[in-house]
Amino acid sequence: MPVRRFVSMATDTEVSRIKETRREATEVTQALGRWHLGVRVGCNQAGEQGCQETGHREVPISKIDPTNGRATFYYHNLTSPLPPPEDPDFTHAHASNITQKMPFTDQEWEEVSQEVPTTGEPFIQQYIEGRERLIAQEATQRSDASFRQSLSPLARRACAILEDELAKESENITVHPGMMFSLSKDRMEQTKLWQIVRRMPKGSLLHAHIDAMVDFKFLLDVLMKEPGMHISADMPLTSPRALENATLLFRFFKTARTKDSLYSKDYAPGTFIRITQAADAFPDGGREGFLKWVHSRCTLSRTDAVAQHHGVDEIWTKFYKCFRVVNSFLHHENIYRQFLRRLMHLLKDDGIMYAELRFAWGLDYYQQGSETPDTDYVHMMDVLDEECITTKITHPHLIAGYDLVGQEDGGRPLRDLLPELFWFRKQCAEEGVNIPFFFHAGECLGSGSETDHNLYDAVLLGTRRIGHGFSLYKHPLLIDLVKEKRILIESCPISNEVLRLCGSVMSHPLPALLARGVPCCLCNDDPAMLGQDTAGCTHDFWQALQGWENLGLAGLGSLAENSIRWSAFEDQTADKWTRDVKEASVGSGLKAKRLQEWAVDWEKFCLWVVDEFGTDEDANGAVPAPTAVAQ
Numbered sequence: 001m002p003v004r005r006f007v008s009m010a011t012d013t014e015v016s017r018i019k020e021t022r023r024e025a026t027e028v029t030q031a032l033g034r035w036h037l038g039v040r041v042g043c044n045q046a047g048e049q050g051c052q053e054t055g056h057r058e059v060p061i062s063k064i065d066p067t068n069g070r071a072t073f074y075y076h077n078l079t080s081p082l083p084p085p086e087d088p089d090f091t092h093a094h095a096s097n098i099t100q101k102m103p104f105t106d107q108e109w110e111e112v113s114q115e116v117p118t119t120g121e122p123f124i125q126q127y128i129e130g131r132e133r134l135i136a137q138e139a140t141q142r143s144d145a146s147f148r149q150s151l152s153p154l155a156r157r158a159c160a161i162l163e164d165e166l167a168k169e170s171e172n173i174t175v176h177p178g179m180m181f182s183l184s185k186d187r188m189e190q191t192k193l194w195q196i197v198r199r200m201p202k203g204s205l206l207h208a209h210i211d212a213m214v215d216f217k218f219l220l221d222v223l224m225k226e227p228g229m230h231i232s233a234d235m236p237l238t239s240p241r242a243l244e245n246a247t248l249l250f251r252f253f254k255t256a257r258t259k260d261s262l263y264s265k266d267y268a269p270g271t272f273i274r275i276t277q278a279a280d281a282f283p284d285g286g287r288e289g290f291l292k293w294v295h296s297r298c299t300l301s302r303t304d305a306v307a308q309h310h311g312v313d314e315i316w317t318k319f320y321k322c323f324r325v326v327n328s329f330l331h332h333e334n335i336y337r338q339f340l341r342r343l344m345h346l347l348k349d350d351g352i353m354y355a356e357l358r359f360a361w362g363l364d365y366y367q368q369g370s371e372t373p374d375t376d377y378v379h380m381m382d383v384l385d386e387e388c389i390t391t392k393i394t395h396p397h398l399i400a401g402y403d404l405v406g407q408e409d410g411g412r413p414l415r416d417l418l419p420e421l422f423w424f425r426k427q428c429a430e431e432g433v434n435i436p437f438f439f440h441a442g443e444c445l446g447s448g449s450e451t452d453h454n455l456y457d458a459v460l461l462g463t464r465r466i467g468h469g470f471s472l473y474k475h476p477l478l479i480d481l482v483k484e485k486r487i488l489i490e491s492c493p494i495s496n497e498v499l500r501l502c503g504s505v506m507s508h509p510l511p512a513l514l515a516r517g518v519p520c521c522l523c524n525d526d527p528a529m530l531g532q533d534t535a536g537c538t539h540d541f542w543q544a545l546q547g548w549e550n551l552g553l554a555g556l557g558s559l560a561e562n563s564i565r566w567s568a569f570e571d572q573t574a575d576k577w578t579r580d581v582k583e584a585s586v587g588s589g590l591k592a593k594r595l596q597e598w599a600v601d602w603e604k605f606c607l608w609v610v611d612e613f614g615t616d617e618d619a620n621g622a623v624p625a626p627t628a629v630a631q
């Protein structure tokens, strides 16, 4: 029962009336909890233009504090809280336009409530039973329904224990549900839930970009220890603006270059200087300050992550800058080797057994013999195709598929690239290699925009998985096709939040896709740059677990199992791929074997959860059914 109440400025004689109204309004607000109470204060001359005499404008002034349901009132200049009703300074108001009656008095309610049925009444019970059946029936359409139904008794106990932990977490609140990731990261790592999720066997990491995978604290340490590394900038680093925007390059030279200083106004842009010298001379804190600054040039900051209102394009501009800096030093052999070792170590520690990592070539592309970069990527695309096919011939086990990366809204849609993509497919056929598509698509906010329509092309071109598929939930026909063709959605919830497609994990569309029966898995996209600060996937799993109530441990298990089921472990024709995905663990190939291995790890993990966190009470009780399972 929303109550609308309008208060406008009036004469001194009506002051007592407004005081009374405000007292009532406060009481109503308290009684209604979070319900909306519209209150306006303004001069009676006020309108769009405002009152000439007082300058007051009519504006909404109530603010409901969701934690206690109380309203805060503002008046006049809207900068100071409305004084309490007793305040003698409040002299220009009256109340009017009370559009609805006040709620029942206690006495009235006492009488009326005699006629209200109890929940024990048979017809209400019948209603509740029907309601439960409806919920269960809908749950059968979920993509994780069969996984939930086939859970072992042990796994069900582990799921129930985790439900308890989730409930305790919401009582003690370490992390507010839906809290922005960059604000909640440190808190979530302190929870018991974190220990559980961290240990979970997560299967394959199917969507991550290799140049954004390892914590930069480690990488910068390696960079500083690497002999012969030099740094240059395209402008003197003499101002905060220059430090934030300069294009940085890192290169190896046998002979140390020590002349010039990056921080002098006389610095000749592009001059390389030994990195240790540049670090020690850093004006704001020497080497320590230098490392902090380079780190800030490789990652999105907390400020970037929470400034959702600045929009998608702006964050992508910063994001691209990070890749340019990182790509400049990452691909030096010794650094690269140490990076890869660390990466494998971090993934294994996080319960990830396989990873399919996307590799992209640098954005500044120089043709052979040219000292200036190309103005377009036509030649780079040709070379990319040639190199990719060649690499597949020389290193068949390293190339699983083909994708196009970058900000979808900022680039050309797949439709524009059809000639090149068909040519690529023909070249592959002629060379006798099989490089399937695993396209990014629908990583955008558009509804019917060209980039939103990339989803149609990805499906029509036979992609085996879709990276992100964030806007898929707007396409009912495509949802049916994705299910029919058994295409997996590689969802990256933290990436989508930090890159401003949604403000919180709770407004992410993945639950809608899961409910519609679309197969999905969880991935982390660019964890070193987006704030996870590691290569593992636990943060994304944790956020999904807390943010989507009907997921639970069983839902997470299903997402992890899917990641194995849709992994490209070996070269397969489209038919064999589809057959293996369909047969899953009952098949006879490598995929079935890996799924069986994962199932063993899952049971071991569930046993650990029960041993570690189970109680006698939970062991003696009935085995609870997992969340949202149709019984």
Ligand SMILES: [Zn+2]
Pocket: 207, 208, 209, 405, 440, 467, 525
């Ligand atoms: Zn991606």
